[in-house]
Amino acid sequence: MKFDVTILGCGSATPTLRHNPTAQLVNHDEHYFLLDCGEGAQLQLRRFKLKFQRINHIFITHLHGDHYFGLPGLLSTMHLLGRTTDIHIYCKADLQRAMDMQLKISGSWLRFNVIWHPLSFEGREVIFESSRLIIESFPLKHRIPACGFRISEKEKQRNIIPEMVKKYNIPIPRIRQIKAGADYKLEDGTVIENKALTKDPPKPKSYAYCTDTAYMPETAGNVENADLLYHEATFLDADSARAKETLHSTAADAARVAVEGKVGKLMLGHYSARYSEIQHFADEAQRIFPNTVLADEGLTVSV
Amino acid sequence: MKFDVTILGCGSATPTLRHNPTAQLVNHDEHYFLLDCGEGAQLQLRRFKLKFQRINHIFITHLHGDHYFGLPGLLSTMHLLGRTTDIHIYCKADLQRAMDMQLKISGSWLRFNVIWHPLSFEGREVIFESSRLIIESFPLKHRIPACGFRISEKEKQRNIIPEMVKKYNIPIPRIRQIKAGADYKLEDGTVIENKALTKDPPKPKSYAYCTDTAYMPETAGNVENADLLYHEATFLDADSARAKETLHSTAADAARVAVEGKVGKLMLGHYSARYSEIQHFADEAQRIFPNTVLADEGLTVSV
Numbered sequence A, B: 001m002k003f004d005v006t007i008l009g010c011g012s013a014t015p016t017l018r019h020n021p022t023a024q025l026v027n028h029d030e031h032y033f034l035l036d037c038g039e040g041a042q043l044q045l046r047r048f049k050l051k052f053q054r055i056n057h058i059f060i061t062h063l064h065g066d067h068y069f070g071l072p073g074l075l076s077t078m079h080l081l082g083r084t085t086d087i088h089i090y091c092k093a094d095l096q097r098a099m100d101m102q103l104k105i106s107g108s109w110l111r112f113n114v115i116w117h118p119l120s121f122e123g124r125e126v127i128f129e130s131s132r133l134i135i136e137s138f139p140l141k142h143r144i145p146a147c148g149f150r151i152s153e154k155e156k157q158r159n160i161i162p163e164m165v166k167k168y169n170i171p172i173p174r175i176r177q178i179k180a181g182a183d184y185k186l187e188d189g190t191v192i193e194n195k196a197l198t199k200d201p202p203k204p205k206s207y208a209y210c211t212d213t214a215y216m217p218e219t220a221g222n223v224e225n226a227d228l229l230y231h232e233a234t235f236l237d238a239d240s241a242r243a244k245e246t247l248h249s250t251a252a253d254a255a256r257v258a259v260e261g262k263v264g265k266l267m268l269g270h271y272s273a274r275y276s277e278i279q280h281f282a283d284e285a286q287r288i289f290p291n292t293v294l295a296d297e298g299l300t301v302s303v
Helices: A041-047 A071-080 A094-105 A162-168 A174-181 A237-246 A251-260 A278-286 B039-047 B070-081 B096-107 B162-168 B174-179 B219-223 B237-246 B251-260 B278-285
Strands: A003-007 A024-026 A031-039 A053-060 A086-089 A114-118 A125-129 A133-139 A147-153 A206-210 A228-232 A264-267 A292-293 A300-302 B003-007 B022-030 B029-037 B053-061 B085-090 B114-118 B124-130 B132-138 B147-153 B206-210 B230-231 B265-269 B293-294 B300-301
Touching: A003 A041, A024 A041, A024 A147, A041 A071, A053 A133, A053 B096, A071 A086, A071 A094, A086 A094, A086 A125, A094 A114, A094 B096, A162 B162, A228 A251, A237 A251, A237 B124, A251 A278, A264 A278, A278 A292, B003 B039, B022 B039, B029 B039, B039 B070, B053 B132, B070 B085, B070 B096, B085 B096, B085 B124, B096 B114, B132 B219, B147 B219, B206 B219, B219 B251, B230 B251, B237 B251, B251 B265, B251 B278, B265 B278, B278 B293
Parallel strands: A031 A053, A053 A086, A086 A114, A206 A228, A228 A264, A264 A292, B029 B053, B053 B085, B085 B114, B206 B230, B230 B265, B265 B293
Antiparallel strands: A003 A024, A003 A300, A024 A031, A125 A133, A133 A147, A147 A206, B003 B022, B003 B300, B022 B029, B124 B132, B132 B147, B147 B206
């Protein structure tokens, strides 16, 4: 089952021809979730042939413009192309006021509902739940309220062994119960234990997304055991003073969070426009956490 | 002297990979004026290597998002790159409130002054004047208040004939007066008339910019004798009913304005995303007004 992250933008506040401002699309089994929406996100979705009308949930980490200036344009285009499906936006409550004002001054309306979910930015909390996924927010440390998101698959049902279905001639209604963990009783009263009938399901996966933030020790707990962690790395070590001053992270800070959180893989992004060569970010992080990759526009990484 | 228009975007409301939303840069002798600022305008400026810190005046025709969604990002980048010079924005007053709210919710500030010039959208009026240029706004006909802009060079000083300076040994302070139209009196009392001392200056040029608008007969007067007219042509003839309904123009409407306004050259733009081939716009307009060119991203046209 697909659980992919596609990078639409991984630059920082000043967009360049090399890197767009922050936005990424998570595709979980063809359910699309947009994380942040920097200016030009709608064009990036087109560029990478991602059907943006399939996005029903948008998550905005914080209200610096490089994380949301693409939102009014995206909503407007969704409207113009005939969208009628609700869209859910998870963000600081203030953003609703700003978007409503923009609609008002342009004499515009949207033919679909926008359902706003204000975030508290206090502690870890579940902000979305479906039959298959849980999405949580947790606080980050930036100049304005900011949070990370964690998208986690729920425990999956056990996989039934086809040979056992045949051997015991198990009827379909019972198969569902067995997948959910039940044993199976034969007509003669013998009980076949669930673990003889099924195999362990694939391990549920999770993706953690942390941007923008200074290094904070508490993040390790919030991203613990994530299969993939995206962590901002705005600066290289040489500019760590600037990172501290602006409450951003260096590549080494991000790698430290990856180690402490025991994650499977680390992806870096949110590179400052001052660096023309991003390979140095990988070099600095890999010394601390070897399984590090660099975000880049158009890159898709499987969770 | 340079008087150029560079197209940053000439698509309509839904941006595509082919056409960006509306924005264009007017360069008058290295003074930059930005007309509209659709999403992504700042990246287009970078793409075409136009130094956007040189822009001191921004003119927004109306508050549909495809004409201003790029403004917060552009102002933010100007700030981040250290701008301290004032910027003047000419637009509907509502836009100031929307921009102020965005700054507020992001906990941001700009280190330069934004000087807002609210437009009335009623009648033709001078909204900018320098020693060399006059910029006027005039009403257009759209679903919300919208206006066109006309950038006109002032009458230039007469060109003094170098041979005459030598012949009569004219001192420098008098040269300035002669350029401004004065005659020159020799020591013996003989008066040399100005027209013997000078040549006619180059004709002042003007550029008229009309988007978004339905066809309106009054526009001819406002764009009269412009050397270059940019007029929106969202639709082709086959979709003229849709043009009427949405208060946009067809290519033929734009050409009619060009004929009635006796302009030198017509440039079409604001193409609806429904058309994959823009050459048809030229075909339909040129039947009515032959000297028609098609706007395209990156194209620079001299006024």
